[in-house]
Amino acid sequence: MNSSRAIQEKFTGCLLGGAIGDALGAPIEFLSLDQIREQFGYAGITDFYPAYGRLGAITDDTQMTMFTAEGLLRGLVRYRSRGISGAEIAIVHNAYLRWLETQKSPFNLARSIGNGWLITIEALRSRRGPGISCISALTSVTSPGMPVSDDRKGCGTVMRVAPIGLLYDDDLAYRIGKETSALTHGHPTASIAAGALCVIISQLRKEVPLNQAVMSALDIVQQDEIKLGVVHETSEAIDKALSLAKTTRTPSPELVESLGAGWIAEEALAVSIYCALVAEDFSQGVLLAVNHSGDSDSTGAITGNLLGLQYGQKGIPEHWLEQVELHDEIRQLAIDLVDIPENYFPDGNENQEYCDRIFKKYPGV
Ligand SMILES: [Mg+2]
Structure with missing residues (x-):
């Protein structure tokens, strides 16, 4: 396997691993451990189970991760x-505003900012x-890139940032x-915990063992x-x-719960x-990450990001890779996160058709 293919394998593992953890947790997000055991047996959920009307359904965690990846790529373009x-943050903000538009009914493509590929899915x-x-902060945006002024620290930050550590x-x-x-x-x-995950992901990408990657993040966090x-x-x-x-x-659900329920950033x-x-x-x-009383889909998604990056796609059961919702689109984003930084050089690039296609897919706004 050439190095580009090997990196694609890992990036795809990271994003699809997150989506799979998210989908495994989706049907049990709001169930207590007792309720999970009552419904699925003592071991809890062990495979995909229908949520949101389908098997392998992703939730907002994966949706927002996809828009994070899209925003980063548009910033690079x-x-x-x-x-x-220096406009990366505002561009990611616009990506989240496009996600917000997907949450509205009726959806209005014309109202979304900047279009591009992802919003057409x-x-x-x-x-x-x-x-x-996320909904309330994005609904009241006055200027893209401006931080919100509140005291919220839900895990909605950590569960969406893995692509930042990939890039x-x-x-x-x-x-x-x-x-x-x-x-x-x-x-x-909320910000520090998300930043910590980005450091861990960026270290894992460079083959640093997980324990060491976590220690590096801890060091940065303590200083900050x-x-x-x-x-x-x-x-x-x-x-x-x-x-x-x-x-x-x-390891047991009880030990997992001793670290918290995961609804807030540092616990997730x-x-x-x-x-x-x-x-x-x-x-x-x-x-292990989904079978507990807390925020199962988010802890599943983040754990899936970490393990998927370590093991790559080949370490993930095939039926999960095939059944998870939007697997082709998520794989495409992972490949683009490897391909575009390596190949998109509009100045002097002989492959004008490629550059035009990428700009249309990820317009730089
Ligand atoms: Mg969710």
Whole structure:
């Protein structure tokens, strides 16, 4: 396998892994552990089960991850085609506004900003338990790129940022993760926890072992919390996950729940780090991440991002890859995240047709 194909395999694993974790958690997001066991048996859910009227249904977590990837690619296209940098955050904000448009009924393509490829996918025009913070912050945007001013720290930031770590390295990934999170959630912990996931993803992309990647993120987070003078919620949550994973205790839903329910940013991050660290393989890790009383689809999605990136597509059961909703489109985004940074150079590129096609797919706005 050439290096580009190998990277595609990992990126696809990361995004489809997240979608699969999201889809596994979707039918049990609002069930307690007792209710899950009552319905599915003591082991809980072990395979896709219908949600939102279909098998393998994704939720807002994957929808927003797709729009994050789209926004980043449009930012890159803008930079390469016009030499304009520094607008990444506003461009991702516009991508989230396009996602907001998909949540409205009736959907109006003409009203969405900048069009491009992603917004034309009809299956994305479906409400899948969208987060209240995201909907309300995006509904009242006055200027793209401006952070929201509230005290929300739901996990809606962490569950959507994996593409940032696929595209950017360490400190830059951390900053962009934080700044895009602040577009919808004003609490510093919501941004710091999302930034931490971006660092971990960027390290895993470079083949750094997960434990070490988490330690690097912890280091950056601790320094930032001190610099900002904020409570050490994210570093303490990461620390707790690391300590729990080091014990010899057999992973269980009860241990997962000892890290929190995952509705808030640092808890979703901690649960996902723990599940990924103790996982023997992709399936075991994502099933551990969804079978608990908390925010199953988000912890499933984040754990799926982490494990999918580590194992690649080949480590994910084939029937899940085939059954998860929008798998072709998600795979296309992952391939574009590898291909476009490598090949899109409009200045002096002999393949004008390719450049025109990419600009149409990801207009730089
Ligand atoms: Mg969701």
